[in-house]
Amino acid sequence: MFFASDNAGPAHPQVMQHVMDANAGYAASYGADDLMRGVEAKVREIFEAPEAAVYLVATGTAANALALACHTQPWQTVFCSPVSHIHEDECNAPEFYSSGAKLTLVPGGDKMAPDALRASIEGEESRGVHGPQRGPVSITQVTERGSVHSLEELRALTGIAQEFGLPVHLDGARFANAMVRLGCSAAEMTWKSGVDVVSFGGTKNGCMGVEAVVLFDPAKAWEFELRRKRGAHLFSKHRYLSAQMAGYLEKDLWLETARAANDACTYLTAGLRARGVAFLHEPQANMIFARFPARIHERLHAAGAKYYIWEGTLEGADADEMLAARLVCDWSITREQIDLFLSHFE
Missing domain, CATH: 3.90.1150.10 (Aspartate Aminotransferase, domain 1)
Structure with a gap:
């Protein structure tokens, strides 16, 4: 009767078998392994995004913080829900990895309301050089209270972000749970709805510890690689991350x-x-x-x-x-x- 967290459950045997299969012989390090090439191709296929840049890290905090850092300047602020994981559960990692950007909490519950988001955005860049500048909007899907944004709700939020020229990050630690609930495609829940970068979760859904960061703008790829290495999140024996994600995606597990x-x-x-x-x-x-x-x-x-x-x-x-x-x-x-x-x- 274990209902404390989906982090606490076992890894799926299919994922574990892929790790065991990868644990033979030698493989190129730091993400140059053949398994990773297959993971990149599969993720691009799933998201219908052939140009997307795909990277793996071991934790959701790393995925969120590094993804946001690629879209945030130190003098900017990230707009998010008061109960978002990046605010409540990441020990200021987004602020740290973005070299000091702050978070602006949009009043309301686990789901941001479009009017509240608009008011929060309009409230910044109001003090010239003395205040934070507008930065990304971060949406959690599934939210930290178990709610799922409909595609219409997502598009309402991303539409406001686009009006102000702001990028959108999707914290998808439970991405698959939301997609199954909505009965939509990965593309429909991300770039087709105006999302620029997504943290695509695996750990809570049957993996040992792996998350993918999918950047729909490949121009951000090199910056992400540099930030991942500088932030100590580039695994040398990367094949064990690749193997998990490969097993996770195989046959739509x-x-x-x-x-x-x-x-x-x-x-x-x-x-x-x-x-x-x-x-x-x-x-x-x-x-x-x-x-x-x-x-x-x-x-x-x-x-x-x-x-x-x-x-x-x-x-x-x-x-x-x-x-x-x-x-x-x-x-x-x-x-x-x-x-x-x-x-x-x-």
């Missing part, structure tokens, strides 16, 4: 694992709803924020369930006190585990 995680979340959501559980946000991908009594939390913890209590604290709580939890389904969670979890609500 990335869609299969995302679908499994989303379906598990749908099943868990239905079970919780049938038991009268209230949701803080409507679940749309593989993440749930739900509120239920402390006595049930106690029961679940005693049975070994793992998840985060999101609001409040269990220690000293009254039995009927309502505490919020974050529950995340990964590709490997089974219906038997979900049923066991739900049995403690009865």
